[in-house]
């Protein structure tokens with residue numbers, strides 16, 4: 275009797291890219307050359323690359339075919355109109371400004387709406403988002419629920435806003451100093467954790483009473499829509515497409531990195547309803563990205579993103595995408611390895627503090643763990659802890675509660691066998707955890723230091 279029916283990927287593979295395996299000696303050398311920073315490794319020295327799900331997904335035959343239909347006119351490319359129609363249909367916003375990627379949209383939005391001295395509340399920070407808010411003169415304030423900072427708190431919607439925290443910020447600084455509330459769906463730095471529809475709606479109601487805008491970081495909003503369908507009883511019978519539209523309806527617009535949900539290697543956009551903000555964004559995009567109908571992208575890139583929207587909103591796609599991440603997460607949990615729970619949408623996050631209780635936070639436990647994983651198997655991951663958090667404007671290190679290493683899954687790229695190899699490597703590093711010593715930072719760049727910082731072994 276068959277008792278269990280598995281899901282499988284809703285695609286087959288038509289083109290392959292060879293992987294290179296390295297020896298431990300080669301990896302030791304590469305790691306030292308990279309200053310123990312996985313961002314500084316050459317990808318040729320990497321075996322399984324779980325650094326990020328950003329721009330690393332596999333495009334479909336339809337997307338590649340769309341690339342050949344790129345209309346590379348400087349102005350008014352037909353691919354822009356295809357993208358505009360897809361954004362209006364699936365996200366529901368009226369106006370579209372394409373940008374080269376998500377941070378291009380964050381730059382436009384922050385420059386237009388934030389004045390020096392303003393405060394931008396958000397459900398946990400994201401590195402580039404906060405950097406642009408601060409660059410425009412704003413201060414980010416975290417209003418996520420406390421449990422989001424606890425790797426083991428088992429909640430279905432750990433990305434939720436704590437409404438009391440939001441209300442307290444509004445009372446403290448006044449609505450006039452809050453240009454908008456910045457809501458991420460799902461919350462990357464919390465472990466890919468979703469926000470519930472009920473919470474989004476409540477944030478909208480609260481901010482509307484004070485005349486404050488809400489902007490969504492919709493980078494992984496489709497993944498969030500999947501979690502709402504799976505976990506929020508009121509929406510169990512709604513399609514992902516309906517859920518996404520409803521989510522967006524509780525905001526005034528979104529910034530988007532198409533490099534995640536939308537299955538492209540490059541691209542993003544700002545989409546919004548307010549004509550005045552749109553007009554300003556259309557003026558500014560010309561300065562920083564390109565004309566308002568291409569925003570730093572080729573026509574073919576716009577077409578690939580337009581097609582990516584209709585592929586990514588499919589539920590069979592999302593089941594396999596999130597199912598793969600859960601597969602790895604569940605295996606690690608079975609092995610007793612400490613991970614952020616519940617397993618998030620785009621990644622499994624290892625709890626580096628629990629791996630290395632012998633290390634102080636400024637001996638960089640997560641940076642150390644990412645280095646050890648690379649040494650073990652050529653697996654590339656990313657630090658999401660004190661290095662990523664950076665310093666405040668007075669030069670003090672932000673000391674986040676979460677000290678994590680992210681195993682981030684590109685979409686439609688790796689097989690279940692790659693997942694098994696990954697799990698085995700994490701297990702090997704877990705078993706050798708006691709003898710590990712930390713790192714010392716020997717070079718620290720001024721902006722977004724995690725990308726280029728260098729370390730040496732203590």
Ligand code: F0G
Nearest residue numbers: 326328375376377400402462491493531
């Ligand atoms: N917002 C979120 C939630 C993100 O995860 C990212 C990028 C951005 C905005 C910026 O978009 O890279 O297109 O400029 N995250 C990548 C990551 C880099 O690895 O998580 P971008």
